[in-house]
Amino acid sequence: MTEPELVDVVVVGLGVGGEEVAGRLAEAGLSVVGVERDLVGGECPYWGCIPSKMMIRAANALAEARRVDGLAGTAQVQPDWAPVAKRIREEATDTWDDTVAVRRFTDRGGRFVRGSGRLDGPGRVRVGDQVFQARHGIVLGTGTRPSVPPIDGLADTPYWTNHQAIEVEQLPESLLVLGGGAIGLELAQVFARFGVRVTVVEALDRVLAVEEPEASEVAAAALRADGVQIHTGVRAERVEHDGTRFTLHGDGGAEFTAERLLVVTGRRAHLEELGLNSVGVDAAQRFLPVDDRLRVTDGIWAVGDVTGEGAFTHIAMYQAAIVIADVLAQARQTNAGPDASGTASVVGGAMGAASSLGASGSSGSAGSVPRADYRALPRVTFTDPEVGAVGLTERQARDRGINVQVGFTKLGSSTRGWIHQVGDEGFIKLIADADQGVLIGATSVGPAGGEVLSALVVAVHAAVPLSQLRHMIYAYPTFHRAIEDALRNLR
Numbered sequence: 001m002t003e004p005e006l007v008d009v010v011v012v013g014l015g016v017g018g019e020e021v022a023g024r025l026a027e028a029g030l031s032v033v034g035v036e037r038d039l040v041g042g043e044c045p046y047w048g049c050i051p052s053k054m055m056i057r058a059a060n061a062l063a064e065a066r067r068v069d070g071l072a073g074t075a076q077v078q079p080d081w082a083p084v085a086k087r088i089r090e091e092a093t094d095t096w097d098d099t100v101a102v103r104r105f106t107d108r109g110g111r112f113v114r115g116s117g118r119l120d121g122p123g124r125v126r127v128g129d130q131v132f133q134a135r136h137g138i139v140l141g142t143g144t145r146p147s148v149p150p151i152d153g154l155a156d157t158p159y160w161t162n163h164q165a166i167e168v169e170q171l172p173e174s175l176l177v178l179g180g181g182a183i184g185l186e187l188a189q190v191f192a193r194f195g196v197r198v199t200v201v202e203a204l205d206r207v208l209a210v211e212e213p214e215a216s217e218v219a220a221a222a223l224r225a226d227g228v229q230i231h232t233g234v235r236a237e238r239v240e241h242d243g244t245r246f247t248l249h250g251d252g253g254a255e256f257t258a259e260r261l262l263v264v265t266g267r268r269a270h271l272e273e274l275g276l277n278s279v280g281v282d283a284a285q286r287f288l289p290v291d292d293r294l295r296v297t298d299g300i301w302a303v304g305d306v307t308g309e310g311a312f313t314h315i316a317m318y319q320a321a322i323v324i325a326d327v328l329a330q331a332r333q334t335n336a337g338p339d340a341s342g343t344a345s346v347v348g349g350a351m352g353a354a355s356s357l358g359a360s361g362s363s364g365s366a367g368s369v370p371r372a373d374y375r376a377l378p379r380v381t382f383t384d385p386e387v388g389a390v391g392l393t394e395r396q397a398r399d400r401g402i403n404v405q406v407g408f409t410k411l412g413s414s415t416r417g418w419i420h421q422v423g424d425e426g427f428i429k430l431i432a433d434a435d436q437g438v439l440i441g442a443t444s445v446g447p448a449g450g451e452v453l454s455a456l457v458v459a460v461h462a463a464v465p466l467s468q469l470r471h472m473i474y475a476y477p478t479f480h481r482a483i484e485d486a487l488r489n490l491r
């Protein structure tokens with residue numbers, strides 16, 4: 001049996017969250033082993049946020065060029081995927097090579113181990129033949145993988161997940177997108193703008209079902225205007241592939257065919273792979289439950305998508321800051337104990353980093369560990385128009401029995417929307433708690449919906465009184481000035 005090697009911290013999964021935790025703890029002077037089985041950096045830089053937003057940037061440039069007609073003369077648009085694929089390959093992903101990212105981590109003082117990590121009893125992680133005993137803690141940042149529904153025949157076909165969609169060099173002539181959530185709509189619009197015949201099939205009765213119904217309507221209309229066919233309320237029952245084309249059979253006899261099929265029906269954490277039973281944690285759950293310091297159980301933290309608190313890079317980074325502060329606080333406590341001989345330099349490093357990290361989140365005072373608070377969690381779907389949202393939707397607020405006020409205004413009725421003209425679809429919708437006199441949710445849809453959202457995030461996060469929001473000065477003529485109208489319409 002392999003003798004465990006004693007280290008301070010083991011981080012399993014070096015995606016956005018894990019890499020941040022591992023790197024910052026290593027910089028703080030702890031001995032950190034970072035374990036990654038695929039690419040350091042995870043989904044976001046290689047198959048998620050960054051390459052998809054490069055695709056969106058390109059697709060939006062095409063859409064803007066097509067809007068020249070009637071606004072500024074005429075423009076002829078000839079889409080070409082080659083520069084997009086090249087940019088993703090060369091600038092975003094280094095042809096899906098993480099050499100630079102591994103060096104980024106080791107340069108911070110971390111020790112990198114390539115492989116699959118698995119818990120092997122309290123404080124222990126096994127990676128192949130190597131076993132590490134973590135003195136201060138283990139952090140699980142193992143993320144999620146695409147959740148592929150058990151549709152008859154699907155598993156035997158060469159369907160795409162986001163990986164193949166991002167890696168594509170030659171666009172197909174037609175594409176079926178199974179799933180009308182944020183990722184499905186973003187990719188559907190991109191491919192449609194590059195001339196692919198795109199059909200979206202969604203089981204629920206509207207796309208972007210987690211957002212306000214008005215947002216679903218605007219997004220669906222925008223995609224339809226780009227030529228995307230959208231079928232909601234259709235459950236996929238069977239998939240066939242005849243060597244060249246996919247056929248998707250839905251309930252009620254619906255049938256769709258295309259050259260490619262992209263499955264984007266959600267993401268799943270694979271807890272069964274992590275050896276959780278060896279530390280007394282139930283692996284038969286959808287996500288890893290954590291407390292407000294991201295602790296799973298004694299000496300184990302989780303960070304990012306695996307926690308199920310929101311599959312966003314900004315959540316992973318937010319949680320990472322809390323985990324870092326908490327692990328350092330633990331390390332400081334352990335090292336301050338009677339058995340701390342020989343660890344003075346580490347203690348000094350760790351404490352220094354704890355204070356430089358501030359440990360000063362929303363609710364933490366100086367030196368204390370901040371607690372996670374997701375009330376003002378922002379989310380943006382980067383379709384054109386963008387759909388930005390924060391906090392509760394109207395439905396969620398009403399279901400909680402809150403005394404709700406709703407304020408709504410269309411972007412087109414604002415000065416900036418009117419000036420913008422073509423492409424000005426969107427709105428601001430505010431959800432207020434009438435008893436508290438604060439915003440508890442908001443949706444901002446428009447050409448800059450995600451950017452306008454930031455003001456609303458501050459309002460929800462800091463519980464800015466409505467009276468103050470009404471007496472702010474909003475720059476003229478910005479899109480965010482529509483917030484003032486929506487506030488006026490609250491009732």
Ligand SMILES: Cc1cc2nc3c(=O)[nH]c(=O)nc-3n(C[C@H](O)[C@H](O)[C@H](O)COP(=O)(O)OP(=O)(O)OC[C@H]3O[C@@H](n4cnc5c(N)ncnc54)[C@H](O)[C@@H]3O)c2cc1C
Pocket residue numbers: 012013014015016017018035036037038039040041042043044047048049050052053115116117118141142143144162183273274303304305306310311312313314315316382
């Ligand atoms: C197409 C797409 C677009 C997106 N766009 C956005 C966006 O615009 N904005 C946004 O905020 N978010 C976006 N996201 C979500 C974002 O990518 C994730 O929220 C983020 O990557 C989560 O980071 P993470 O560290 O939790 O997990 P991941 O990035 O998934 O990283 C987890 C890592 O753990 C590794 N791993 C898993 N198990 C083990 C093991 N046992 N041992 C060793 N290693 C292991 C994996 O290989 C992986 O590298 C998008 C996602 C997709 C798919």
